[in-house]
Amino acid sequence: MDKKEYLKSVDLLNLWAKAYYKDDAPIATDEEYDELYHRVLEFERANPSEISMFSPTKRVGGEVSEGFIKADHIERMWSMEDIFDEAELVAWLNRGDKLGQKFAIQPKFDGASLNLLYENGELKRAITRGNGITGEDVTTNARVIQNIPMKITYGGKIEIRGEVVISKSDFDDINLARMQRGETQLANPRNAASGSLRQLDSKITASRRLQFRPWGYGAQNLGLKNYSEIMEFIYSLGFEREEFFKICLNLEEIKTAYSELLNLRENKPFMMDGMVVRVDNVAFSNELGYTEKFPKFMVAYKFPAIEKTTRLVDVALQVGRSGVVTPVGVLDEVNIDGVKVKSATLHNFDEIKRLGVMKGDFISIIRSGDVIPKITGVFKERRSGSETPIERPHNCPVCGTMLLDEGVFIKCQNLECKARVINSLIHYASKRCLNIDGLGEAIVNQLFEAGFINKIADIYRLGANELSSLEGFKDKKISNLLNAINIARTPNLHSFITGLGIEHIGEVAAKKIARQFGDKWLELSYEELMSIDGFGDAMAESYVEFMQVNRENLAELLYFVTPKFEKFEVKQSDISGKTFVITGTLSKGRDEFKAILEAHGAKVSGSVSKKTDFVLAGSEAGSKLDKARELGVRVISEEELMEML
Numbered sequence: 001m002d003k004k005e006y007l008k009s010v011d012l013l014n015l016w017a018k019a020y021y022k023d024d025a026p027i028a029t030d031e032e033y034d035e036l037y038h039r040v041l042e043f044e045r046a047n048p049s050e051i052s053m054f055s056p057t058k059r060v061g062g063e064v065s066e067g068f069i070k071a072d073h074i075e076r077m078w079s080m081e082d083i084f085d086e087a088e089l090v091a092w093l094n095r096g097d098k099l100g101q102k103f104a105i106q107p108k109f110d111g112a113s114l115n116l117l118y119e120n121g122e123l124k125r126a127i128t129r130g131n132g133i134t135g136e137d138v139t140t141n142a143r144v145i146q147n148i149p150m151k152i153t154y155g156g157k158i159e160i161r162g163e164v165v166i167s168k169s170d171f172d173d174i175n176l177a178r179m180q181r182g183e184t185q186l187a188n189p190r191n192a193a194s195g196s197l198r199q200l201d202s203k204i205t206a207s208r209r210l211q212f213r214p215w216g217y218g219a220q221n222l223g224l225k226n227y228s229e230i231m232e233f234i235y236s237l238g239f240e241r242e243e244f245f246k247i248c249l250n251l252e253e254i255k256t257a258y259s260e261l262l263n264l265r266e267n268k269p270f271m272m273d274g275m276v277v278r279v280d281n282v283a284f285s286n287e288l289g290y291t292e293k294f295p296k297f298m299v300a301y302k303f304p305a306i307e308k309t310t311r312l313v314d315v316a317l318q319v320g321r322s323g324v325v326t327p328v329g330v331l332d333e334v335n336i337d338g339v340k341v342k343s344a345t346l347h348n349f350d351e352i353k354r355l356g357v358m359k360g361d362f363i364s365i366i367r368s369g370d371v372i373p374k375i376t377g378v379f380k381e382r383r384s385g386s387e388t389p390i391e392r393p394h395n396c397p398v399c400g401t402m403l404l405d406e407g408v409f410i411k412c413q414n415l416e417c418k419a420r421v422i423n424s425l426i427h428y429a430s431k432r433c434l435n436i437d438g439l440g441e442a443i444v445n446q447l448f449e450a451g452f453i454n455k456i457a458d459i460y461r462l463g464a465n466e467l468s469s470l471e472g473f474k475d476k477k478i479s480n481l482l483n484a485i486n487i488a489r490t491p492n493l494h495s496f497i498t499g500l501g502i503e504h505i506g507e508v509a510a511k512k513i514a515r516q517f518g519d520k521w522l523e524l525s526y527e528e529l530m531s532i533d534g535f536g537d538a539m540a541e542s543y544v545e546f547m548q549v550n551r552e553n554l555a556e557l558l559y560f561v562t563p564k565f566e567k568f569e570v571k572q573s574d575i576s577g578k579t580f581v582i583t584g585t586l587s588k589g590r591d592e593f594k595a596i597l598e599a600h601g602a603k604v605s606g607s608v609s610k611k612t613d614f615v616l617a618g619s620e621a622g623s624k625l626d627k628a629r630e631l632g633v634r635v636i637s638e639e640e641l642m643e644m645l
């Protein structure tokens with residue numbers, strides 16, 4: 001980096017920071033910002049005489065915006081130094097004679113920092129971080145956050161600091177509701193938390209299901225020796241306790257804690273962007289003191305970024321088995337947490353319009369767990385003028401037939417469209433359905449092109465003669481595939497129904513039909529289907545229509561296939577007939593608990609209401625637990641459930 005590039009980078013960082021802090025509308029990802037910031041810092045270390053007075057390294061993050069009353073923190077609210085790898089961790093540990101100290105470890109949640117001032121046992125004031133000295137007074141909004149106590153049993157003056165966060169599931173719920181109302185999507189849980197906290201109308205804040213997770217303190221006079229003791233005291237006042245709170249004695253233990261926490265990343269209900277490491281001893285921390293920007297006694301050991309910036313190169317159109325045309329973003333390949341990502345879903349053309357995205361745009365994408373990468377933002381400020389609009393298609397990209405434009409969905413109605421046929425065959429043979437090993441996408445295409453399969457029943461007509469004429473098919477491969485097809489002559493009924501690919505009838509619905517009606521499955525009426533728990537109009541209609549339209553095809557298929565009916569025996573127990581809601585982090589997946597409950601005759605519902613009998617709550621349960629308490633619904637733990645069975 002030369003001087004010119006350095007000054008340009010400083011301007012760019014300031015622009016990005018303004019968009020992030022002031023406008024809550026980021027135009028760069030954290031990862032990009034961090035990377036450029038690091039390069040600026042390197043230049044400054046090598047050229048201390050050239051440092052610009054506008055450099056972001058000289059400024060504490062965050063500015064105060066108009067609209068709220070400004071208020072000062074009693075003790076400065078520092079931000080933290082970020083470190084990104086083990087070498088930086090070792091360097092930090094070696095600085096200032098920290099060896100031999102105890103280190104307190106906890107997650108760094110990705111939200112908005114908030115400082116709560118309590119006096120005479122009451123919440124006096126809540127201030128955002130702002131520039132660390134002055135923030136915005138958001139007391140009215142803090143009062144609507146359910147797990148911020150209005151009163152505490154301690155009468156002294158104390159500043160309690162923490163992160164305001166939105167759980168990932170609440171965030172998805174909010175965005176789904178916004179999508180249904182035709183509103184723009186919130187970019188990510190952090191921006192949603194920060195934006196919600198700074199609403200001028202606290203009714204909006206209340207609707208966003210914010211939660212407060214304490215991580216520290218400012219002014220206090222408790223006379224306790226260690227940070228961990230102070231946090232223990234804060235938890236005892238009624239604040240949410242952090243389960244992942246450890247004391248580490250050395251580098252090895254810190255490294256172990258880091259990988260443990262990183263493994264929990266997907267399962268934690270809140271987004272985390274790293275782990276905080278801090279010296280536990282308060283007196284020694286004070287001795288270490290501060291740089292002009294950061295405390296020297298604590299550091300944020302960041303996780304690999306899951307949100308990155310890339311470019312939308314093109315939009316590909318995929319035609320699914322139901323004929324729906326889905327736009328898929330083709331991206332400049334980008335590596336996210338070890339996975340190469342080169343496409344992201346754009347959902348539908350309404351979503352493209354809402355995002356306002358064009359071909360050639362810089363965008364941010366997020367990849368979390370095994371979900372399909374999602375576009376979280378469009379950086380319109382970075383346009384060069386060469387971007388081109390994304391047009392709604394009028395003809396099927398595969399068969400050329402005129403498309404039916406239904407608004408949100410655009411469909412190819414040609415039942416013989418190659419894309420529809422091939423995708424329905426792939427679906428039928430897939431793991432979730434008939435699980436025909438060896439009949440994946442490539443082979444289905446090969447068989448279709450050779451003219452051997454045009455519909456599902458054709459799969460069962462395949463023989464060694466046909467297969468041996470295909471390229472790459474040797475004896476072993478042929479007999480393996482024919483064996484797999486043979487096994488698929490007697491599938492479970494629910495797998496078979498799922499495999500038919502009836503619109504709106506997924507695996508869960510197919511299971512319900514199979515369990516409730518067994519051998520009557522072909523002849524179900526609309527009313528019978530509507531009597532199934534969780535079935536709606538669209539599902540019942542779609543099923544009935546499918547059975548009518550495909551009567552002949554099904555008869556042909558059932559000549560080859562004999563589904564096994566699943567008798568569903570329910571063990572009688574104390575919980576038979578009761579309704580459960582599952583929430584929080586449990587020792588096993590929610591699906592497993594759902595299966596246990598259903599096997600004992602209980603029903604599992606997604607939301608808490610007066611009809612709920614029990615809420616099964618794991619750790620870090622959120623809004624559902626609050627709701628249960630509000631309605632007086634009995635809350636039980638895993639252990640209590642096991643005793644009831």
Ligand SMILES: [Zn+2]
Pocket residue numbers: 319396397398399400401412413414417418419
């Ligand atoms: Zn088509």
